[in-house]
Amino acid sequence: MAISQTSYTSIVTAASAYPGAILVENFGNHCKTFIQTLCGYTADNVLRADSICSDDVNGPAYYNGNIGQMPASFNDFQGPFFAGGIGGFPFTGSIGMFAWASHVQYVTDGALLLFSAPHIGITSTGRLGHMVRRGQSTDSNTCGAVGVAVLRNTNTALSGVPPLSSDPFPFAEGGTATNAGSGNNYQQYILNKILWDDTTTRRSLTASNVTFENKMKLATESIRRATYTQAKSNLSAAFVTINPSLSDLVKDVFVVNGTFINVDDGYQAYIQINSFELYKTKTNTFVTYTTPFTALF
């Protein structure tokens, strides 16, 4: 039975879920307002990059009732450059960041906005790590790739050994001689490895009393932290290692990170924000604005 969006908010912001979550539509509007107030950039002069999951439910909000749950307010920015991949990890690397930054509207003194966020579903019944998709009636594990990474790290036969790109499918794409595939599952291997390398999270994942739903939340948070670190590293590498003269084209990059929370089809999505920073390209420094930004919520 359908619930109201208000009731959905209560479910998403429960203490066991994401207490600081807000509607993504509001988040998108806050981004526009904050960036313009802080530095004077209008949204149409800001080129956005999204390090988010490839999932179709993260597609844009279109006029035609698309399944995508990205906020319509995001469409006022330019782009986006798609910097993510499965799980939202910034798989396009430092070269992706370099390409994106070099596309800035420098004639009009434009800026950049780097948004990074893995995603997790929460159903209208409050089930973490799942959502109900359009045209489907059963819960869909979301993010499915994070779910696979959880299974890899809790798999009885494999949990004692580090992930390999040759792990059997679906963990990566090794398998038997007759089911070897074409060796094209590198991104899943990286997600598996992120969880493996996060020993605190790995211990929690393998504890006997943790539900799969809560494992999804733990794993998403682990991948969010890794995404935050890698996205900033990629950005810095583009400006420092690949081509320092890039900083002549653009001086300000806004960097925001959080967890994108997908919902059952037909509802509006949420987001929990962890950080909002301003990267000053000339000095290769990140200045934190998380407190004033989240004060808008």
Place this chain on the structure above:
Amino acid sequence: MANKTYYFKNVMTSRGVGSTYDGRITPVFNYLDVVTQTYPNAVTAENFAARLQTYIRSVNASYTANNVLLASSVCSDDVNGPIFPNKNNLGQMPLSLNAFLGPFMAGGLDGYPHTGTTGLLAYASHITSGTGGALLIYVAPHIGITKDGQVGYMRRRGQNYNDLSATCGAAAAAAGWIRTNGVGGPAPVFPGTGLLANPADYQFYTLVKAIYDNVGARTAICATANFGEQMVLATEAIRSAAYNIITSPVGGTSTFKLAYDNAFGQSTPDVFLTTGTFINVDDGYKAYADVANFLKYNPTTGLFDDYTTQFKQELYPD
């Protein structure tokens, strides 16, 4: 080109020069004439995606665009972002493509299907099965062509007119790596040196390797000093590699067969695949598409059957 009687064909939509109609049929610049010098069969991207809609619906009337889930293995580049009605976005993906659900972003640098088997498996499992939906996968690296015919470049919004932007930049860098090392040079190693040194740049390595492994393309890229020719060769090598990794059986299965079999078990929903080259243009114009093939998955054989001829029968250039 100058003597043709086209007018108001893909004139600038929002910026720069337009055309003044004075009552006569006036020769007016048509971008298609420029694009077809390199891609003779190119069509507007808008027409291409409109044809996707009509063809797929002709297979089954229930396959309306809002019942077909799109996976888009195109380059991450912001100029491949969507065209939004009533917004002045710099993205050149046509409205007719946006009519499909999604998309699942299966690509990454230069449109190679970097999200892999897990990506395609996840995407396939998101099908609108309750309403008898279908899947459509679009695989296309991209290349820029300026309005004055400079291949491998485009003019971007908010940048100086004479500051041409290599497009796809990643393909240009990959072709550069190949040329630097020479036709008989060492295979790329990851992580390696230079642009391959950063462990975060596996996607770029994949592009370099795709070109390196294609001996014909590698040889030709090293043999020509013409940047546009290098870019066309590199783009086609990456398209070909992308197509093969999805469709060609290795060890008894292909990336897509593995995803399909694990997503569906006994049910056999329809999956359409089209590959080609997405052709970006100077900011303010509409993009073009060169269609290499259009196929439909055959669950019995695990291979894709070719319907390119039928698809192109009603595919019009502009």
